[in-house]
Amino acid sequence: MLYLIGTGLGDERDLTLRAVDILKKCSKVYFEYYTSIYRGDLKKLEMLIDKPIILADRKMIEVESDKILDDAKNKNVALLIMGDIFSATTHSDMVLRAEEKGIQVAVIHNASILTAIGDTGLSLYKFGRTASIPFLTDSWKVDSPYEILRDNKKNGEAHTLFLLDLKVTEKKTMTFNQAIEFLIEIESRKKEGLITNDTLVVGCCGLGFEGLEMFYGKLSDVLKKNSNVFPQCLIIPGKLHFIEEEMLERFKVE
């Protein structure tokens, strides 16, 4: 049996009771450790579930996952995943390959950045498609975040969430400032007027855990702020309901 278990957004106390029960009875516990920044303490987590944790990097998950799956054929094996389980297609792929091998898969959900953005006060129902901003190498350009923003704006002025890249092994995590610069660069080429000094943006730092920081205001004002709290993300709100506006005003910077 393979258990895919969400860690939630905080530390080991943010696991669910069900998750801890399962982790205690598993023979092996892997932790997918490269998709975000874990804010808990691995030692405390190991004490809580009473066994060692095997850290899994991207290669182990995407290329060598047969090892994990072969373990799960005859034993209870858990894979801890930061936040909730599914977002892109990586874990779907794992589910498919597990089932091909006749392995049962169970999913234990937890909190995700995709709903923790509700802390901003923005209605989750009004978010459009989610954009990802990657660290770029050399002259390679990615315009999709700008295009998703444009499409969301057209689509009932939906809000847009930008998830930011990170390279855990290189200890590189993108700041909301870098994300803004990324969008400014595309604007300078596309010139559609989506990104201006007056565009309202929200920089979110450490959502879903203590120490959370948020900065709301005009792009030029938010760009001047900095935070050492990670992970960070960026939101460009669409049309605001007055309660959304009032919630955001609490994080206003000038």
Next chain:
Amino acid sequence: MLYLIGTGLGDERDLTLRAVDILKKCSKVYFEYYTSIYRGDLKKLEMLIDKPIILADRKMIEVESDKILDDAKNKNVALLIMGDIFSATTHSDMVLRAEEKGIQVAVIHNASILTAIGDTGLSLYKFGRTASIPFLTDSWKVDSPYEILRDNKKNGEAHTLFLLDLKVTEKKTMTFNQAIEFLIEIESRKKEGLITNDTLVVGCCGLGFEGLEMFYGKLSDVLKKNSNVFPQCLIIPGKLHFIEEEMLERFKVE
């Protein structure tokens, strides 16, 4: 202090360790009991947190919430909320009014239907705005779910989630079949061709907990299926990646 605590999607074992710690030390615990169907056992929950739970209906949350807030002025008070905390604006409104009264608010996130839909295999990043389908009385028409679907389709062929109404006190919960009928009715008036017998849809029943059922296929085929597992929701997928398609095929009905 006011704690807004997500219950997650299952029973009392789906609370986080942090949530249980806090609930144990609170003097009063309210449970917002009308927004979804709680799949846990209230008695077991009371035993777990070692105190009685006060069930709160819509009136108590939206009109008489001053009672809850006044309690929270000098005591630790928790409000349990099904799924995660924020979705629409109800709880934002409560945060604003608490802060006006000088009451500190803390949010404890948990799993939400908005990410549990990842169990379908559909990429969460590719969902557009979320639509809600209400129970209608008499001749009152609501076209917004159809319009959101149309806009999402135009917007990079995004997926659309339809959340379905329920009336806990009347024990009325909408089925995915009723949601499909609702959309067919709008189609019969608008005639934009968004909803046909061949439209691919996913009926989801009891997401995020054991006993989950899913039905994927042509609208006319899915409409023939039934489930007694609740709550239910409906998804109309947009453009599918081959892994999304492969995941959905596991729930195919004909």
